[in-house]
Amino acid sequence: MAAVELVELWRGGLLESVHRGHVAVCDGAGQVIQAWGDPEAVIFPRSSAKMIQALPLVESGAADAAGLTSEHLALACASHQGAPIHTDRVAAWLSHLGLAEPDLRCGAHMPSDRPTAESLVRAGDRPCQIHNNCSGKHAGFLTLARHLGAGPEYVEIDHPVQQAVRAAAEETAGEASPGWGVDGCSAPNFAGTLAGVARAMASYATAGSRGGVRADAQRRLTAAMIAHPELVAGERRACTDLMRACEGRAAIKTGAEGVFVAILPQQGLGVALKIADGATRASEAVIAALLVRLGVLDAAHPVAERLTAGVQRNWRGIETGRIVTRL
Amino acid sequence: MAAVELVELWRGGLLESVHRGHVAVCDGAGQVIQAWGDPEAVIFPRSSAKMIQALPLVESGAADAAGLTSEHLALACASHQGAPIHTDRVAAWLSHLGLAEPDLRCGAHMPSDRPTAESLVRAGDRPCQIHNNCSGKHAGFLTLARHLGAGPEYVEIDHPVQQAVRAAAEETAGEASPGWGVDGCSAPNFAGTLAGVARAMASYATAGSRGGVRADAQRRLTAAMIAHPELVAGERRACTDLMRACEGRAAIKTGAEGVFVAILPQQGLGVALKIADGATRASEAVIAALLVRLGVLDAAHPVAERLTAGVQRNWRGIETGRIVTRL
Numbered sequence: 001m002a003a004v005e006l007v008e009l010w011r012g013g014l015l016e017s018v019h020r021g022h023v024a025v026c027d028g029a030g031q032v033i034q035a036w037g038d039p040e041a042v043i044f045p046r047s048s049a050k051m052i053q054a055l056p057l058v059e060s061g062a063a064d065a066a067g068l069t070s071e072h073l074a075l076a077c078a079s080h081q082g083a084p085i086h087t088d089r090v091a092a093w094l095s096h097l098g099l100a101e102p103d104l105r106c107g108a109h110m111p112s113d114r115p116t117a118e119s120l121v122r123a124g125d126r127p128c129q130i131h132n133n134c135s136g137k138h139a140g141f142l143t144l145a146r147h148l149g150a151g152p153e154y155v156e157i158d159h160p161v162q163q164a165v166r167a168a169a170e171e172t173a174g175e176a177s178p179g180w181g182v183d184g185c186s187a188p189n190f191a192g193t194l195a196g197v198a199r200a201m202a203s204y205a206t207a208g209s210r211g212g213v214r215a216d217a218q219r220r221l222t223a224a225m226i227a228h229p230e231l232v233a234g235e236r237r238a239c240t241d242l243m244r245a246c247e248g249r250a251a252i253k254t255g256a257e258g259v260f261v262a263i264l265p266q267q268g269l270g271v272a273l274k275i276a277d278g279a280t281r282a283s284e285a286v287i288a289a290l291l292v293r294l295g296v297l298d299a300a301h302p303v304a305e306r307l308t309a310g311v312q313r314n315w316r317g318i319e320t321g322r323i324v325t326r327l
Numbered sequence: 328m329a330a331v332e333l334v335e336l337w338r339g340g341l342l343e344s345v346h347r348g349h350v351a352v353c354d355g356a357g358q359v360i361q362a363w364g365d366p367e368a369v370i371f372p373r374s375s376a377k378m379i380q381a382l383p384l385v386e387s388g389a390a391d392a393a394g395l396t397s398e399h400l401a402l403a404c405a406s407h408q409g410a411p412i413h414t415d416r417v418a419a420w421l422s423h424l425g426l427a428e429p430d431l432r433c434g435a436h437m438p439s440d441r442p443t444a445e446s447l448v449r450a451g452d453r454p455c456q457i458h459n460n461c462s463g464k465h466a467g468f469l470t471l472a473r474h475l476g477a478g479p480e481y482v483e484i485d486h487p488v489q490q491a492v493r494a495a496a497e498e499t500a501g502e503a504s505p506g507w508g509v510d511g512c513s514a515p516n517f518a519g520t521l522a523g524v525a526r527a528m529a530s531y532a533t534a535g536s537r538g539g540v541r542a543d544a545q546r547r548l549t550a551a552m553i554a555h556p557e558l559v560a561g562e563r564r565a566c567t568d569l570m571r572a573c574e575g576r577a578a579i580k581t582g583a584e585g586v587f588v589a590i591l592p593q594q595g596l597g598v599a600l601k602i603a604d605g606a607t608r609a610s611e612a613v614i615a616a617l618l619v620r621l622g623v624l625d626a627a628h629p630v631a632e633r634l635t636a637g638v639q640r641n642w643r644g645i646e647t648g649r650i651v652t653r654l
Binding site for chain 1: 336338339340342343345346347369371432433434435436445448449459506507508509510511513516518584585603604606609641642643645646647648
């Protein structure tokens with residue numbers, strides 16, 4: 001099934017650009033209850049899989065053995081912007097493990113937090129791996145590797161940490177992964193169908209009504225994301241703004257190349273979407289529109305209005321066009 | 328007619344993202360000789376229209392009256408990255424007119440040239456309107472406004488400068504513009520069909536074989552772009568790299584939201600393309616593939632290889648995927 005048109009950009013009364021994509025909403029029974037485009041499309045969830053990549057950390061007992069708090073769990077699920085609230089906590093976490101920045105395998109990039117990036121430039125410093133938006137996830141991988149007594153090359157596909165992540169991904173999605181790729185942060189990323197990813201999110205959403213180690217771990221990770229939206233992304237970022245606007249009704253996570261997922265515990269629903277061309281501006285618009293449609297975000301909330309029907313302005317503040325979301 | 332798939336992004340042996348679009352190639356008779364997708368699709372050419380926006384400047388005699396050189400004409404057609412080679416020349420141009428930065432109406436944004444942006448941050452300075460990638464075009468508008476004895480609000484739709492631009496756009500495209508929008512730099516941008524934009528480019532490509540004031544102006548603008556590729560964009564930018572790689576066989580210009588045009592004087596052809604979702608990574612891949620296909624760019628040139636089949640690497644330099652261009 002082809003991707004369908006989900007987002008339009010208008011300028012001067014004419015359609016300028018269009019984004020197509022796929023959306024799947026799953027219930028706690030694992031059924032797709034609503035879809036646009038093809039729910040069987042194979043996608044890389046990229047960073048939207050972070051709460052799955054953190055699942056072995058919690059269910060293995062590694063998180064508790066290391067004394068991790070809900071802040072650490074939120075950072076393990078984060079694509080943070082490298083602001084001091086993120087980097088200070090990750091640095092302390094590594095230090096607590098008796099590890100340091102060189103033990104990370106995520107690589108370094110400029111933080112997307114502008115004040116932090118500008119102070120690095122002013123100081124003539126370069127970013128380190130702790131600034132990498134995935135450094136919390138990698139601190140979680142290191143915590144689990146330590147707990148398992150496994151080696152330092154924790155991003156290798158056959159490392160016990162990644163094999164545990166693969167099992168978590170396949171079991172929560174209820175399907176074998178059709179393949180994997182290397183992510184921007186060097187960790188393996190396991191592909192799945194969009195329906196499978198939404199099903200995994202639904203298993204998080206319904207974890208509160210199930211017993212057992214896995215369900216407890218899923219419930220704790222969801223709660224950590226909802227409790228610390230500023231650690232999952234950062235100020236003025238869509239995940240953080242949307243989680244705040246949803247006031248506890250959703251855990252929300254973006255992934256590169258136009259992916260978004262949401263866990264809706266009160267509805268017991270899981271959501272996954274992929275913009276076919278990979279555009280973040282479109283994935284943000286569609287997730288916001290879906291959250292409104294599913295009743296967890298007020299359509300009149302400024303964040304909902306900004307993302308789903310954003311006015312585009314130029315360098316002089318003049319309105320040049322609009323984003324329109326078709327759901 | 329629907330947009331067709333033109334560019335794929337692969338990761339781990341699986342297709343991750345896809346870009347669709349439209350392409351039109353026109354000959355000197357104004358006929359579409361090759362197309363992908365819908366050549367009648369209406370697009371905003373955005374900055375790819377800059378050699379059209381500069382046409383009244385030259386054909387009116389304003390450029391010669393102000394003593395403009397081919398460097399000025401290249402800057403009038405530029406989306407430059409705000410490096411000193413661009414900003415020094417635009418500042419001198421304004422000064423030569425007896426004007427200054429506040430006379431511009433393009434707004435200010437951080438230059439995309441990283442050393443320049445970093446030195447602004449280190450100095451605690453903010454960018455000014457001369458850093459705007461369109462400041463050369465706006466200096467051209469001011470030169471024409473002065474020559475016409477018209478007022479200072481040269482980006483207003485009914486200003487003589489913009490009415491001259493509209494006439495140039497419609498006459499070279501051979502069609503009435505279906506509408507206009509406000510561009511990022513506040514100037515009006517006139518929509519057209521993709522075939523119309525390609526036809527306009529073909530009229531530049533064949534200007535050398537025609538006589539008259541307009542053809543002479545078109546020939547001079549094309550020659551200025553080809554003579555000064557570093558002024559039209561900047562180091563490590565696609566337009567500059569591609570024009571250098573084509574060794575005088577093409578004038579090439581990008582526009583926001585996934586547009587590219589090319590003028591091929593030796594073939595007498597004009598090219599225009601639009602990526603439906605507006606992605607620059609895709610428009611760069613498609614223009615490079617087209618230039619190879621049309622015989623003006625060596626497929627083995629590093630710039631062609633990088634843009635059409637680029638290996639994607641992550642923060643640690645590990646290959647994560649590939650761009651594949653389907654033309």
